Each structure stands twice: as C-alpha cells, then as structure tokens.
Amino acid sequence: MSYLSYAVPLGSLALALPMLKQRLELSRAKHRSLAGHSKMAKQLAKWLPGYAFDEARFFDCDGAPAEVAAQRRAAFEQLGAGFAERYSKTLALTAQAREGLADLQFTGAYRVPFQFSPLVRARLKVGAFVQSAEGVHLTDLDGNTFIDLTGSYGVNVFGVDFYKACMAEGAQIGQALGPVLGAYHPCVADVVTRLQAISGQDQVSFHMSGTEAVMQAVRLARYHTGRKHLVRFCGAYHGWWEDVQPGPGNPMPPRETYTLQDMSERSLQVLRTRRNVACVLVNPLQALHPNKNAPGDSTLVDGSRTAGYDRAAYTAWLKQLREVCTERGIVLIFDEVFLGFRLAPGGAQEYFGVKADMVTYGKTLAGGYPVGVVCGRRDLMQRFREKRPADVCFARGTFNAHPYVMGGMAAFLKRLDTPEIQALYEDQDAKWDARAKLFNNTMAEHGLPVRAANMQSIWTLMYTQPGRYHWMFQYLLRWQGLALSWVGTGRFIFGLHFTDTDFDEVLKRFVAAGQQMQAQGWWWQGEQTHKSIRRSVVREMWQHLRA
Known part of the structure; x- marks a missing residue:
C-alpha cells in the first residue's frame, strides 16, 4: 500500500481529535440527570404513558393495608366535602372561568402526580380567586382568610400594602399622560x-x-x-x-x-x-x-426531593x-x-x-x-x-x-x-436561617417527616421518608389557612415583612396539617423505600404501555 493510503486517514483523525475532545468535554460537563439532557428528556416525555388510578388503586397504590386505605378514602371524601362547603363561591367562579381559561386547566392538572390528578381535580377542587389582600393575608370570595405563602411568584418582597401604595402613586404619577407611549x-x-x-x-x-x-x-x-x-x-x-x-x-x-x-x-x-x-x-x-428543576408537587413521585443552600460555596x-x-x-x-x-x-x-x-x-x-x-x-x-x-x-x-x-x-x-x-435587609440570612431551624426542630419534635431548606425567605419543603402521598400535604395546609401556589410544597415565598408572630402562626398551622396527615394515614410507611416506589411506578408505566 502507498504512503498516501496511510497518511490520509491518519491526517483526518488528527484533524478530528480536537473536535472529539471538545465534544467529550461538553458531554462530561452535563449533569447526569434528565434536567441536564434536554433531548433525552423530550423523548422520554413523548414516550411516558398517561394513566390514572381508579378509586380502589388511588388509596392503596403503596401497598397499604385495607384499614389504612379506608381511612384515607374517608378523609379524602370528608376534605373534599369540606372544600366544597367552605369555598363554595370561590370554587363556583373557578369552575366557570376554567372552561375558557387555559392557564387554569394547566395548573389544575399539574398540582399532583399525574396518576392521581383526575380524581383530585374531580373531588378536591381548589379555588383560584381572591377578593382582597392586606398584611400577610389573602381573603377569598367566601370570606376565608389565608396567610399568603405564594409571594405572587416572587413579586411580593415587602408585603401587599407596600405595593398597593406604589401602584397608587404610580397611577397618580402617570395619570396626566395616561396611555401616551413613545415619549x-x-x-x-x-x-x-x-x-x-x-x-x-x-x-x-x-x-x-x-x-x-x-x-x-x-x-x-x-x-x-x-x-x-x-x-x-x-x-x-x-x-x-x-x-x-x-x-x-x-x-x-x-x-x-x-x-x-x-x-x-x-x-x-x-x-x-x-x-x-x-x-x-x-x-x-x-x-x-443546584442542577434540579424548580420543585413542584406534581413530581413528588417517591418523596425524594432534595435542596440545600451553601452561600460560601x-x-x-x-x-x-x-x-x-x-x-x-x-x-x-x-x-x-x-x-x-x-x-x-x-x-x-x-x-x-x-x-x-x-x-x-x-x-x-x-x-x-x-x-x-x-x-x-x-x-x-x-x-x-x-x-x-x-x-x-x-x-x-x-x-x-x-x-x-x-x-x-x-x-x-x-x-x-x-x-x-x-x-x-439587616441580618436576613441569620433571621431566616433561625426560622428554618425552628421549623425543622418543631417538625422533629412532633414526629412529622417534613423539613425545610431555605435561601433566606425562599423555602422548599423536603420529606424525610419515602411515600406516594406527600402531595396531599398541600391540601391540608390550605385547609389550615395557608395560601400556596399551584406548585404546592415545592416553594414557599415569604415576604421580608413577616414578623416573628406571623411566622409562629404559620408554624402552628404546619403542625396541625402534619398531624392530620399522620392521623389520616397518608404517611403510613410500611416497608417501602424510594427505590421500591420508583420500581413500582416503572412497572405501572410498562403495563400501560403494553396495554
């Protein structure tokens, strides 16, 4: 063979090596999770089968004994009836608006893991309307007041009264010009x-x-x-x-x-x-x-949510x-x-x-x-x-x-x-870290499998034990008078204006909701682990794909 027949492929390889090295470095710099691999995540999303539990499977998909499943069913039905009565006007307007408002259809469908979503939407409806806000409170159309942990998606840093004043002054400033634009x-x-x-x-x-x-x-x-x-x-x-x-x-x-x-x-x-x-x-x-998508309760498949903030790092x-x-x-x-x-x-x-x-x-x-x-x-x-x-x-x-x-x-x-x-702004890190520590110590003292991670006034809730029903906690928190966004316990946004008294009241309501979760059997543990739950979910998906 001629020298040229060796030289050409060797030369091509030499030219390709830097590109291959860069490609390898890029692949290694991606996070191993699906959040780090967009194409793979999109393909999986197309493949993932949609299915829903029937009423029997809804309450015992974790293998809970019959008496626990019955306990859950009774609590679920009672809470649904309570929501329907306590929030009747708010729910009626929400149902009316949902027919023509695509946003409400989307958020309603993704409050909980998809296997549970249809029955939750049918039996445990959440209102989307409020009529007033003052201090740390929101009031719905039925006159119920809630402590606001939604933070208006991050807008509300200093409290609604602060923003009402800014908006009123802004309208007064702009009134003489009205809708004049360009100038x-x-x-x-x-x-x-x-x-x-x-x-x-x-x-x-x-x-x-x-x-x-x-x-x-x-x-x-x-x-x-x-x-x-x-x-x-x-x-x-x-x-x-x-x-x-x-x-x-x-x-x-x-x-x-x-x-x-x-x-x-x-x-x-x-x-x-x-x-x-x-x-x-x-x-x-x-x-x-770091390296995780924004947390929401729709992804609480096995309860393995993690978070943690290290300012120095x-x-x-x-x-x-x-x-x-x-x-x-x-x-x-x-x-x-x-x-x-x-x-x-x-x-x-x-x-x-x-x-x-x-x-x-x-x-x-x-x-x-x-x-x-x-x-x-x-x-x-x-x-x-x-x-x-x-x-x-x-x-x-x-x-x-x-x-x-x-x-x-x-x-x-x-x-x-x-x-x-x-x-x-003074000593914010210390103030909110102390509140998070108090929260976690209180949860531990009451034997509740809930802990919080925080970046100052932005909080995420984690669960110390595996389970398929952690998403239910958001509904009991609402029942106790805490307003949450549609992502549930994935994100709480406190305003900097929250006083210690306000926070103590929030803590009291968390304890009450957690004790209800325990009493109603939603946190029954059994022998399940994070791995066993994930395997169970994979089997469910495979069965529905085959069907």
Whole structure:
C-alpha cells in the first residue's frame, strides 16, 4: 500500500481529535440527570404513558393495608366535602372561568402526580380567586382568610400594602399622560439614574416582562460577540422562550444552547475551550437546588426531593465563573428577575460580591406593575454600529416604559431607600436561617417527616421518608389557612415583612396539617423505600404501555 493510503486517514483523525475532545468535554460537563439532557428528556416525555388510578388503586397504590386505605378514602371524601362547603363561591367562579381559561386547566392538572390528578381535580377542587389582600393575608370570595405563602411568584418582597401604595402613586404619577407611549414620562430620567446606581451598570433598557428582558440581554450578547451559543445551567429557569427552555415544555429541539452542570469545574473547562459561547446565564435561585428543576408537587413521585443552600460555596463558584468569562470574552448575565431586590438592596451582585456584565430585573421592580429591565455595560447595550448603519440589534415593544409602570417603578425605588425598608435587609440570612431551624426542630419534635431548606425567605419543603402521598400535604395546609401556589410544597415565598408572630402562626398551622396527615394515614410507611416506589411506578408505566 502507498504512503498516501496511510497518511490520509491518519491526517483526518488528527484533524478530528480536537473536535472529539471538545465534544467529550461538553458531554462530561452535563449533569447526569434528565434536567441536564434536554433531548433525552423530550423523548422520554413523548414516550411516558398517561394513566390514572381508579378509586380502589388511588388509596392503596403503596401497598397499604385495607384499614389504612379506608381511612384515607374517608378523609379524602370528608376534605373534599369540606372544600366544597367552605369555598363554595370561590370554587363556583373557578369552575366557570376554567372552561375558557387555559392557564387554569394547566395548573389544575399539574398540582399532583399525574396518576392521581383526575380524581383530585374531580373531588378536591381548589379555588383560584381572591377578593382582597392586606398584611400577610389573602381573603377569598367566601370570606376565608389565608396567610399568603405564594409571594405572587416572587413579586411580593415587602408585603401587599407596600405595593398597593406604589401602584397608587404610580397611577397618580402617570395619570396626566395616561396611555401616551413613545415619549417618556419625566420620572424615567430619575428611574434610570437610580437603576445605574443600584446595578453598577452604565445603561438601562425597559421591557414588558422578565422573559423579554432576558431575551434582549441574550440578543445583545450575541450581537456584540458575534457568537451564537448561550450557556444555561441545569434546572435554571430564565423565562419560557425557546433558547432558555430547551427541554419538555418547548416543542422546538435544543439549538444554540448548552445546558451545563452548575458548580462544576468541567463546565468551566467547556467555557475555557469553546469559541462559540456568547453568554452565560445565571439565575441565583439555583443556589437553593443546584442542577434540579424548580420543585413542584406534581413530581413528588417517591418523596425524594432534595435542596440545600451553601452561600460560601455558591459565592466561590460565581467568582470562578466571573474569572473565566472575563478571560474568554463571554458575557456574564445575572438573571435577577426572581431574586432581584430580595437578597439585598443591590440584588445578587451586592449579596454575592460578584459583578455581572449585564443584569435583568422584573417582577418586584415596578412596584406591582408588570415590567422587565436590562442593565449593562455601555458597549454591550448599544444596539447599532456607527460604521455599519444597517447592522442593528432590534428590540422594541409598544408598552415599554408605560407611564404607569414607570411611575410605579419610581415609587418603588424611592421607597427602597427609606430607613424602614433598609431595616428589613439587616441580618436576613441569620433571621431566616433561625426560622428554618425552628421549623425543622418543631417538625422533629412532633414526629412529622417534613423539613425545610431555605435561601433566606425562599423555602422548599423536603420529606424525610419515602411515600406516594406527600402531595396531599398541600391540601391540608390550605385547609389550615395557608395560601400556596399551584406548585404546592415545592416553594414557599415569604415576604421580608413577616414578623416573628406571623411566622409562629404559620408554624402552628404546619403542625396541625402534619398531624392530620399522620392521623389520616397518608404517611403510613410500611416497608417501602424510594427505590421500591420508583420500581413500582416503572412497572405501572410498562403495563400501560403494553396495554
């Protein structure tokens, strides 16, 4: 054989080796869970069979003895009747609205694991309407009051009364202009100055939601770097648009997105060696549950939810990330839509002591009005090139900088500087860690298999024993007068205005609900383990696939 016949394949192999090495590094930097493998997760979601337990199987799918199943059935029926009577007006309007409101249909279907969902929706209905809010309380259409642990999806940092005042002042500020758009209200100039000071960034742009703000930040990063790919970390949420939600929930396949393992040296190595990464997105909320999707009770299949926050470790990770992004010319974006102004007056940048290249805000910033904001370096925020006038980075929106929204933001930022609000930030870590410790000690003292992990005022509930009925806890908590979002015990969002007295009342209601869970047999243990439950679920799926 000629020399050429050896040289060509060897040369091809030599050329391919660097690419193969990069591909291997990328694969190793992904988290081993499905949350880290978007394509695989989407395929599994298509394959997963839908099935529901009948009434007999509903109450003993964990192998509980007949007397426990009967106990559960009686308690379930009694609670359903109690809901129907206590919340009758609220449930009636919810049923009426559900017929035409797709959001209600979706959230109603995903409150609990899908095997239980049809019967729960039919027999244990939850209302979606409230008529008033004051202090830490919500009041439904029937006059029932609840302590609010929903936090309005993160908007409510300082309490509803604070936001009512901001919204009223914002409406008053914007009233003279009304719906005039395009021209700015004079308050915008002061808002920009305050945001520059808070964010430590040079320029600001306004948008209509947090999702839009993240979209614009990523678009600007791509525009200025000339690179296509973004990096997000496993489990992190950055809104519902295509590139940042590459797994189930998005009908499009993953494209210019790398989903890497959070807090991993292997991920840093990918950033050091890839030349196509425009930006890295960081949602600091992931520090509470790194590499896991947002927790919800619909995924409480066996009760093996885990969470835990280590401020020092996450701070060290962000500093490493900052160093590598600087070294490689990658835009570091802090997505503070959820946590902005909760951890500290200057947000996550101040709290962790790490400065990003761009920051996105939303939720709480407009004082109760919908908003999205991008703050960034001057060179990154520019949307055009003087020397290439046709090469622009477009981003507009009809309601950007709406006078009422800008007025609400001005009111919010003015109040943020007051001594009363600044005082709420003092010793936050210590205050909320002490409350979490009190919660966990109280649960242990009462023999309840429930523990909390927290990142300051954001909490997640965990369970110390395996089980298939932990999801039932959310309904008994509601019965005890605690308002929860549709994700149930996956996330509680306290306001910083919660007093010790308020918290003590929450704790008392948790104990009452936990004792009901025990008395009604939902926490019957038997011989089950996490592994045995998962195997049982796999068998159920296989049987329904075969059928």
